[in-house]
Amino acid sequence: MAELVHPEACQLATLIVEEQLGPICKEICALLLRKGYQTLFELAKTSGCPRAELYDALLVLTQHNCIQPFVLEQEEGAKTSPQTVFQPDLLAILHRLRSARCLLHIADTWKGTNGQDETKIAEAIVEGLLENGRLTSQQIYRNVAGKLGCAVDDSTKATKKLLCQLISSHYVERAPPANLTLPKPAIHPDAMAKGRGISAVAKAQEEQAANLRRLDKVSYGRDRFRIPSDLRLDDGHSAAESALKRQKLSHSASTEALDMGTDPILWRVCYEEFNRSFRHAACIAMISQARDEEAAAIASAILTKTRHFETRLKEQESQPLSAAMIKASLEEMMQSGEEVSPIHDVDAVLREIERDDLEMMTSSTGGPDGTMYQVQLDTCINLARLKTIESIVGARFGLLGLRIWRALFLSGQLEQKTIQDMAIGDQKDTRQLLYGMLKGGFMAVTEIPKSADRAASRTFYTWRVRRDIVSERIGLDMVHSMFNIASRLHTESLLNLELVQQLESGNTTILKTHRQQVSHLTGARDLLESSLFRMDELNSVRLPYDHPLTPETYSGAYGNSTSAVEIAFSARVVEQTEYLLAGPALPTSPTARQASHKRKRQLEVGPGARSHRLYTYLFLETRQAGDQMRKRHAVNDPRLRAARVNGAFDLLGAPRYNRPFQDICLETNVKVEVCL
């Protein structure tokens, strides 16, 4: 959280909330982003909002995971009841841009391993959660049934099974309770350490608060991905088998009782798992680009097999895997129907990997099963980031600029004349580029005076590149650009508000004079939205601005960070998955199939297709030779058609977000009565 509090990111988050949840939510969210956490009283005082509207806005924001209520720590012996504060979750808001991509990922992941119907149910579950923020299991069943066009009773069993699978694979998690203790605010690294002058009492209180927070975290971390008993029991197996499974799962009786209680469990999408998957996909793509498809398939096999042994959100490297295990994993992937490029000679590819200069995959000898192979995730991501930075430098400053930047990046600190000679550039151009890069934050200059008066004529000026600063600068520029694009999209819609309303109401009798306007609006929206999606994709993986959640946050998912616990958990997950997969095949009614086909046709040809505009997700853009404006070429990508059919929603201004505020408020499931 603390890493991302930049004005550009806050502006973007505010715009997203305004577009998706309306102006009142935007006001409250902007206030919270500006102030940090606030109590209800403080919010009422500073926002000037009527009490009822404020309540509703807080409920909507919490329902959509944009804010999280916490309980404020109390001093020992305090007689008042604990205060609840609301803290904005900036990352969760920004992640809303990634919703369509998450949906595509679910479609791709489930396509390989399960039948078509199961894929649709999984997509419907995730889509429902993305649309509604957090839902109870009963609401999920109803939502899925509505989306598939079948009776709730017909689809509940299959939905339950898929929901269990999604929870087991960490794509869906329990929403955090409203009574968690407020995390300690992150201290800026430059801040002075306050060691002295703190009394023993204050220290003890601090320690107690830290313990409380730790307990909260462990408690929530333990239950975060736990499948409740009502989802586990009724799965078509005998009572004896269920009992056996229950015995293997080390849950206490009290927790079971809690599940069976009246308080419903709210489920939400776990973005962390999606981010991890995107990170893995980026690593595999990088290996494919640098080496070949076969090496990428090996990497994919390693990452798939060792996924459950990852303890942190951002692992530096995968767990090592022997050649035999890699072959077995490849076979499993092929049998399950995943798209893996066929490998003729796995051993030959592994030998090639051992000689990899880029060290994206490494091998080590001396393991119990001979040579072990692992994917260096950090190396892959760093390489991808470096290539992105170099690409940006090349686009902004041309080839000579790129030569200068790389010369300094590889050589360290140099004088202008040496840079000019190394990059073979004109003196004037080199100087201009150096100063341009210095202004843009791509370069730093050091002054080394020869005399005490620090006269420029008697001073050496050495130039250097600081990659961390450059990465941060580009990350900020990217978020700024994303805000600009979203803002422009908003402006375009406002300028053509009347036309947009006509289109959304399904009015097809548009005057001839408006056709050009419609064409412009459609084209502009397509281009802006696709650019936004693609920039978010780049930003999520390749630049350091993607620190979505700290490793500590995620380690809670496995309870403790000790390997024994995590291995036990992984084994449990695998066991559950196998158990669920062994269940009976899903019933497929002809009515459901017909409804699905009908909906698909409507989406492809009808006016509803406008809101399913993910077909604009991929655009190929080529640079013009002279200026740097772009031409665009739409690509008829099968993924885009699939996205359109799958009902992926568009980012801004989609009809579902233009509902009256009160309607949204009525649908909230949040249990924050304690704080209101």
Next chain:
Amino acid sequence: MAPKTELSPLEERILKVLRGHPEGLADEDLNEKLEGTTSEGRVEAINKLLSIHRLSILQTSAGLAYKGIEADEALRFKGLTQDDHLVYQAIKDAGNKGIWTKELRYKTGLQQQQQVTKILKNLEQRSLVKSVKGIMHASRKLYMLYELQPAKELTGGAWYNKNNFDKEFVDVIQRLTYKFIQDFPESSLDEIVNFLQEKQVSTEVLDAKDIASIVRTLDFEGKIEIVDRDDVDVFRPALLAIPETNPFTSVPCGVCPVISECTPSGPISPATCVYFQKWLEF
């Protein structure tokens, strides 16, 4: 033309001996070669030759040495003042890197710029010195001896033509080098040099150092990689090329020169951006 000065037989003999030693001859060696002459006669002859600029004294590692000057060349020095000689000597000491007037004044101790300018003009008229302009300071005149070729630091080397950077030439050599590396992966520097020499793409002689710097620029552009094969650097196309464009650079903001000044309510804003306007034209 000034009347030719008559030389005595001893003086002629001295010049004849020195003609056989263009690098200069030490005093002891000269005395050995002038057997049968008296020391007073030799001193008188040498002094006369020095006064009419037919002899110069060099400082070598072994001590002082004499060097003869041809009659035609001596004529160029005829009538030069002591200050003229001082300036000439300072220019000579600067070698092929040249010296500019400010430094010249400092080295000779001549304070008046006008005086130095006059001397330099005189020396230039006599074709004793010439002025050149370097690439580093285009407006600064550098003086060096007339017969010297300017140093590489001044001319910029093979990549400059008449003090101007020859971008097209660099591009051509770069393209040819890259094509060769693409066609023959893992080629060495010698192979590339031979290829370019066979192609005769340039009237300028490009040595291995020049080609090495071209190869290095290809590495900086991310087009090739340098790999160590048995302690020899070989070059191959890069496994991981730098992408020409990415989603960020494909939008106007990615290459916008004023993005830092862009704010929602400022004079430069996304709503009024001309780059956006042009980008969204359909």
